[in-house]
Amino acid sequence: MTFTGTFTALITPFNANGSVDYAALRNFVQWQVSSGVSGLVPVGTTGESPTLDVQEHIKVIATTVEAAAGKASIIAGTGANSTAEAIELTREVLGMGVDATLQVTPYYNKPNAEGLFRHFSAVADLGLPVVLYNVPGRAGKEIPLDVVVRLAAHPQVAAIKEAAGSVDRVSAIRDACELTVLSGDDSLTLPMISVGASGVISVASNVIPKEMSALVRLALANDLAGAREMHRTFYPLFRDLFIDTNPIPVKAALALMGRIAPVYRLPLCEPSDKVREQIGRTLRTLNLL
Numbered sequence: 001m002t003f004t005g006t007f008t009a010l011i012t013p014f015n016a017n018g019s020v021d022y023a024a025l026r027n028f029v030q031w032q033v034s035s036g037v038s039g040l041v042p043v044g045t046t047g048e049s050p051t052l053d054v055q056e057h058i059k060v061i062a063t064t065v066e067a068a069a070g071k072a073s074i075i076a077g078t079g080a081n082s083t084a085e086a087i088e089l090t091r092e093v094l095g096m097g098v099d100a101t102l103q104v105t106p107y108y109n110k111p112n113a114e115g116l117f118r119h120f121s122a123v124a125d126l127g128l129p130v131v132l133y134n135v136p137g138r139a140g141k142e143i144p145l146d147v148v149v150r151l152a153a154h155p156q157v158a159a160i161k162e163a164a165g166s167v168d169r170v171s172a173i174r175d176a177c178e179l180t181v182l183s184g185d186d187s188l189t190l191p192m193i194s195v196g197a198s199g200v201i202s203v204a205s206n207v208i209p210k211e212m213s214a215l216v217r218l219a220l221a222n223d224l225a226g227a228r229e230m231h232r233t234f235y236p237l238f239r240d241l242f243i244d245t246n247p248i249p250v251k252a253a254l255a256l257m258g259r260i261a262p263v264y265r266l267p268l269c270e271p272s273d274k275v276r277e278q279i280g281r282t283l284r285t286l287n288l289l
């Protein structure tokens with residue numbers, strides 16, 4: 001597959017009793033696909049992966065593959081801070097029809113450079129293309145540039161999601177090796193593409209899949225004026241989707257839009273009235289309500 005365009009970091013909808021709402025997930029995936037996104041990323045951070053058990057984790061990915069029906073690429077979130085668990089989850093999806101796997105930096109245990117290299121290499125050795133996920137704000141550890149360069153030499157390490165908030169990091173990676181970079185921050189998508197990124201793994205495209213896809217297409221086509229205008233229009237949404245811990249705001253937005261129920265699993269919970277009202281104002285301003 002080519003890692004170009006807009007890939008939605010999918011939410012996981014829940015029923016009122018906290019169970020996964022697979023019917024809502026199917027409908028949501030079909031809406032995303034019909035809206036023109038390049039791909040879908042189930043069970044990442046936005047999909048509340050830390051609170052899904054292994055069976056749910058695999059079933060959410062399988063449901064996403066089935067509902068997408070080959071019309072969008074699937075990057076399955078099968079990362080973990082235990083290499084054995086990441087390998088186990090990735091093995092579960094090998095014959096499922098996914099196109100790649102998203103592998104987060106092992107969180108909490110903060111491995112050294114060699115440990116990071118061995119961890120990602122072990123998963124890549126399974127044969128499914130790997131998208132590295134650099135998110136030091138969540139993981140407490142950055143993937144050092146020299147480790148990225150070493151991993152880029154692995155035939156199954158295909159791309160990296162950069163969610164460290166640094167446009168310069170995109171330039172550094174592109175200067176050091178031939179590895180596709182995807183923005184991990186909606187508000188930095190345009191500047192990251194302008195220096196060499198190939199697209200975005202997006203939270204905002206849960207809410208505006210058609211519009212986010214259009215913004216990225218304009219940026220990739222070097223229509224920076226058009227992309228800049230869209231960025232300016234939707235920046236308030238990019239901002240407000242992170243005024244509380246992701247995915248609390250995006251699920252609140254989708255609930256206001258009537259697409260899912262406003263249900264979370266602890267330790268995540270509903271936003272304050274103030275946050276919900278701010279999100280609602282922004283959605284109304286953008287004519288999304």
